Amino acid sequence: MYFAFVSGNPALDLAGTVVSRRSDPIDALATPADLERWVARCDELPDLVAVDSAAFESALALREALYRLALDRVRGRPFGRGDLEIVNAAAAGPLPTVELSDAGLRISGDLVAALSHIARSGIALLADPHARVKECGRADCTRIYLDRSRGARRTWCGMDECGNRVKAAAYRTRRRTAAVEELR
Numbered sequence: 024m025y026f027a028f029v030s031g032n033p034a035l036d037l038a039g040t041v042v043s044r045r046s047d048p049i050d051a052l053a054t055p056a057d058l059e060r061w062v063a064r065c066d067e068l069p070d071l072v073a074v075d076s077a078a079f080e081s082a083l084a085l086r087e088a089l090y091r092l093a094l095d096r097v098r099g100r101p102f103g104r105g106d107l108e109i110v111n112a113a114a115a116g117p118l119p120t121v122e123l124s125d126a127g128l129r130i131s132g133d134l135v136a137a138l139s140h141i142a143r144s145g146i147a148l149l150a151d152p153h154a155r156v157k158e159c160g161r162a163d164c165t166r167i168y169l170d171r172s173r174g175a176r177r178t179w180c181g182m183d184e185c186g187n188r189v190k191a192a193a194y195r196t197r198r199r200t201a202a203v204e205e206l207r
Contacts, residue, residue, distance in 0.1 A: 030180060
């Protein structure tokens with residue numbers, strides 16, 4: 024499974040593991056092994072965690088709560104109390120251990136520590152009144168991202184997936200329109 028880390032924050036990247044929530048949802052975290060691989064690929068988290076069924080369900084609950092809170096932020100709505108409880112409870116857990124050596128940075132910890140780091144990252148982002156949190160401009164994409172672009176002009180969660188699709192579709196539409204005009 025391909026994981027995209029384009030949202031600018033690990034909490035939003037976790038929430039973005041469900042693609043196309045409005046139309047045809049695709050869940051990149053279908054199994055505990057998928058979550059293990061996602062955590063290993065996220066730069067800010069430990070390389071190796073074990074995920075059992077209960078921990079997997081807890082991670083999915085955190086993911087959905089983070090998504091709903093981020094969507095509330097984007098739409099200017101008050102946060103849902105139940106979602107706040109889930110995220111705050113996860114944030115109360117232990118943090119991953121960070122060690123510096125000549126070989127570089129090493130992050131270690133279990134899944135609880137990884138989820139605590141993700142929850143804290145989400146809290147810091149959603150509490151920041153200056154953070155520009157947006158939903159992707161492609162109609163089928165429901166990924167939420169942090170816009171750090173100059174002038175807050177970023178429209179898509181990422182160019183590779185959404186930006187290129189939107190631009191290619193607009194190009195095809197222009198070509199079709201031009202072809203119809205030529206036939207007239």
